[in-house]
Amino acid sequence: MTRAIPLEAVLVVAAALFCIGLFGALSRRNLVGVLMGIELMLNSVNINLVAFWRYLEPRFITGPTFAIFIITVAAAEAAVGLAMIIAIYRTWNTVNIDNVDSLKG
Amino acid sequence: MALILLRRPYGWEPMDLLIQIIFGLLAALIIGAAMMVVTVRNVIHAALWLIASFFAVAALYLTLEAEFIAIVQVLVYVGAISILILFAIMLTRSSEGERLLTKHWWAAALISLGLFGAVLLPTLIGHTWNIPLPTGPVDAPETLSGVEDIGRGFVNEFVIHFEVAGILLTVALIGAIVIAFEERSRRRHVLTLSEEHILRQRQQATAERVSAVADAAD
Numbered sequence: 180m181t182r183a184i185p186l187e188a189v190l191v192v193a194a195a196l197f198c199i200g201l202f203g204a205l206s207r208r209n210l211v212g213v214l215m216g217i218e219l220m221l222n223s224v225n226i227n228l229v230a231f232w233r234y235l236e237p238r239f240i241t242g243p244t245f246a247i248f249i250i251t252v253a254a255a256e257a258a259v260g261l262a263m264i265i266a267i268y269r270t271w272n273t274v275n276i277d278n279v280d281s282l283k284g
Numbered sequence: 285m286a287l288i289l290l291r292r293p294y295g296w297e298p299m300d301l302l303i304q305i306i307f308g309l310l311a312a313l314i315i316g317a318a319m320m321v322v323t324v325r326n327v328i329h330a331a332l333w334l335i336a337s338f339f340a341v342a343a344l345y346l347t348l349e350a351e352f353i354a355i356v357q358v359l360v361y362v363g364a365i366s367i368l369i370l371f372a373i374m375l376t377r378s379s380e381g382e383r384l385l386t387k388h389w390w391a392a393a394l395i396s397l398g399l400f401g402a403v404l405l406p407t408l409i410g411h412t413w414n415i416p417l418p419t420g421p422v423d424a425p426e427t428l429s430g431v432e433d434i435g436r437g438f439v440n441e442f443v444i445h446f447e448v449a450g451i452l453l454t455v456a457l458i459g460a461i462v463i464a465f466e467e468r469s470r471r472r473h474v475l476t477l478s479e480e481h482i483l484r485q486r487q488q489a490t491a492e493r494v495s496a497v498a499d500a501a502d
Contacts, residue, residue, distance in 0.1 A: 183303040183304055184307050186415065188307065188311075189344075192314060192315065192344075194404040194405065194408060195315050195400060196315065197404075198404070199315070199318040199319060199321075199396070200322075201392075202322055203318075205389075205391075205392030205395065206389035207322065207384070207385060207386070211327055211369060211372055211376070212327060212330060215331065215334050216321075218361070219321065219322075219334070219337065222338065226341060226345075229345055230348060233348045233428075235414075235415060235416065236416075238427055238428075239429060243350055243434055244434060244438070244442050246350075246353050250361070252449075253365065254360055254365060255452050255453055255456030256456075257368055258368065258456050258460040259460050261372040261460075262461075263463055265372060265375055265463075265464045268375070268376040274376045276386065277386060277387070
């Protein structure tokens with residue numbers, strides 16, 4: 180496996196996924212779409228962790244352990260974020276980010 | 285990427301080609317599904333493409349020989365987070381308006397493309413990673429840390445992290461409930477089926493009475 184695919188190929192895939200997620204998080208108008216972009220970014224970080232573990236330190240468990248922690252954080256973030264989206268929808272009756280601008284000076 | 289794949293450091297085997305084809309397909313699926321997530325107009329379709337992307341990432345973990353992470357990915361991302369996102373879309377269905385992206389979407393595109401093309405790609409390609417050389421006999425199987433080691437790590441060296449993750453999950457659970465909680469007085473009253481039936485009967489009776497009165501008047 181490590182001989183067939185160089186580490187750089189996996190890292191490039193993860194970097195591309197991160198940039199697509201960043202674009203989604205910055206540009207989508209729908210709040211749920213923004214959250215989906217953030218999930219994509221967290222996924223790419225996980226790919227990086229697992230790839231570094233597999234190629235550089237396969238005998239230690241730091242990589243998978245931190246991947247599991249990031250999955251935990253992603254689950255917590257999704258739960259709180261979606262609860263906030265539902266609360267915002269109830270208050271302003273919209274989920275478009277340019278309509279939710281009451282903090283604008 | 286094809287260039288990287290062609291630069292093989294060691295010998296060549298048919299098995300390697302198979303792995304490379306599988307990896308290429310998975311990479312294409314991950315990137316393509318992610319592109320669909322950020323560009324497709326319908327939010328529900330975006331969520332379904334997101335699920336496809338999560339599955340492809342799980343398959344990539346399998347090719348990287350991280351079975352436990354792959355299963356956790358399917359359980360948590362595909363099983364929980366996507367369902368949560370689908371429910372949020374269902375509860376916040378509204379007029380989405382004309383535009384899919386914000387006014388300054390080109391700035392976001394510029395930032396992402398710049399980050400990828402100018403920072404990440406040159407760094408990744410230019411850096412030499414000190415991959416440990418295989419020790420011992422040539423075709424000896426590598427020792428990989430498995431589920432057992434992860435479990436042992438959670439009760440030994442990573443016990444604090446484990447506890448903090450548990451506290452984080454509890455706090456997130458309570459926080460999500462508090463944020464999404466709606467007071468009973470502000471809640472819209474939703475009729476049960478029997479209440480709706482009684483209401484409809486009453487409306488029907490009123491309508492009949494009105495028509496009867498109208499007939500009598502004639």
